[in-house]
Amino acid sequence: MNMWRQKHRMTYWLRKLFVVFSLVASWNVQAVLLLDTSPSVLTWCTSIYSMADHFVCNFPTDFAAAQEAITLYNEWNVQLHIADPTVLVVDYTLLSCDGTGHCATCATFTQINQPTGHVCGVILPWAGLMSVCPVPKSHPEIPYIYYSYGNDCYRYIPDNPVLTVTFIGSNEVQPPNILPFSVVVKDQNGVVQPGTQVALTVDVQTLDVQSGANGVLNGEGGHLHTANRPKGGFACSAQYAPGSALPTCTLTMDGNGEAPFIFISTAVSGAHTITATCNNCTTATALVNVKIDNLITIPASSKYALSDSNGVIGAVPGKHTDNHYLASGAITELKDLANIYTAINPGAILYLNDASLVWGGLFDVDVVNSPWSRPHAGHQKGTSIDIRAANSGPNNQGSVPSTLFSRFIEEATKKGFRIGLHCKNSSDTNYCLSQPNNRHFHVDF
DSSP states (O other), X not given: OOHHHHHHXXXXXXXXXXXXXXXXXXXXXXXXXXXXXXXXXXXXEOSOEEETTEEEOSOSSOHHHHHHHHHHHHXXXXXXXXXXXXXXXXXXXXXXXXXXXXXXXOTTSEEEEETTEEEEEEESSOXXXXXXXXXXXXXXXXXXXXXXXXXXXXXXXXXXXXXXXXXXXXXXEOSSOEEEEEEEEEOTXXXXXXXXXXXXXXXXXXXXXXXXXXXXXXXXXXXXXXXXXXXXXXXXXXXXXXXXOBSEEEEEOOTTSEEEEEEEOOSSXXXXXXXXXXXXXXXXXXXXEEOOTTOEEOOOBTTEXXXXXXXXXXXXXXXXXXXXXXXXXXXXXXXXXXXXXXXXXXXXXXXXXXXXXXXXXXXXXXTTTSTTOSBOTTOSSSOEEEEEBSOSSSOOTTOBOGGGHHHXXXXXXXXXXXXXXXXXXXXXXXXXXXXXXXXXXXXXX
16 A cells, blocks of 8 residues: 555544544543444535645535635736736646646646736636535534545434434325325434334314415315314324224334324314424424315306305304305306296396305304304315205395295206205205295205
């Protein structure tokens, strides 16, 4: 082995021992340290200079900052009366040129003839690829040290691995339903961690996730009331049994560092956050949207009304304020139904009550007295709507008159619509013809 290699290997190990002693001294404990190595990476650099047998990269990531530095450097050159301000001179005092257009120490640069003599430089703009150390993912406070002899990076870190939990699964499920998941645990080097225990919890969003039509808070699924809001649970394995939802789970990773579980949604739509924690782990979260996808707000039309003199029909302030969502096909059928009514009652329009909430799911119709219960039958998937009919309630504005009940049902049924007259505590049309309390038409598309 030649003397040059021996010198560099000795320097290499002395550096490592110095790092070890420094870390132990700074922690003042009986520290157990692990050697952590990483390949160097190539990155764009500018403004390099010769230093012994390697180069130093001043701006490893920010090319704009490097260009600015080059400009300032050349302004400095001008102040020193260097003739050409477009020339980047690289440590010209340390370099030697042979007068034939080549520089012995910096062969990739071109000889520039300046009043002060031959120097090595390059015409702007200039950039090059250099080897640098990456930023560590774990223990970022302990940077890698670049070792040019091996073109790699090393450092010593405490022997307490930083683990990462990763969720594997979809982020959307219909209410109520189940969503298979699994979690994988790895250390900072990407090695799986069999036997690690991971704790799971779930919470439901009560803040806006994404703005929807009419300013509705989509993350709440259309429910603006939050007290005692139901949230999903878990089956702590790949098997699901109805009624088995648990509020928390503790999973043990198998030989592949993985464990399955099932998220069980309730009938209430909304955004849920699943949180995973374990010893030496960084906390991981997964967002699951419980929703009926692609519901559309009913567009305005001259054939029907969504509001009356009191505001949005069917809206309950502070509870449900945006209650007119349907699937696209149902909206097309609604327009046909409105034409049928106009034909039998010229000049009149339908007044539309509840359809579905923005993300569908449970529509708790008696939200004031019994929230999260008494679902509005058939209003979960954007395929049903209620229409105001003459009733004993406080507001009959725009209601279908009782003299047209039978004819409206007959004509709509001929066209294939499933329509009936509902009233309080009953969906029997014949019974509700004589019971005006909370009477309305219910249509399934």
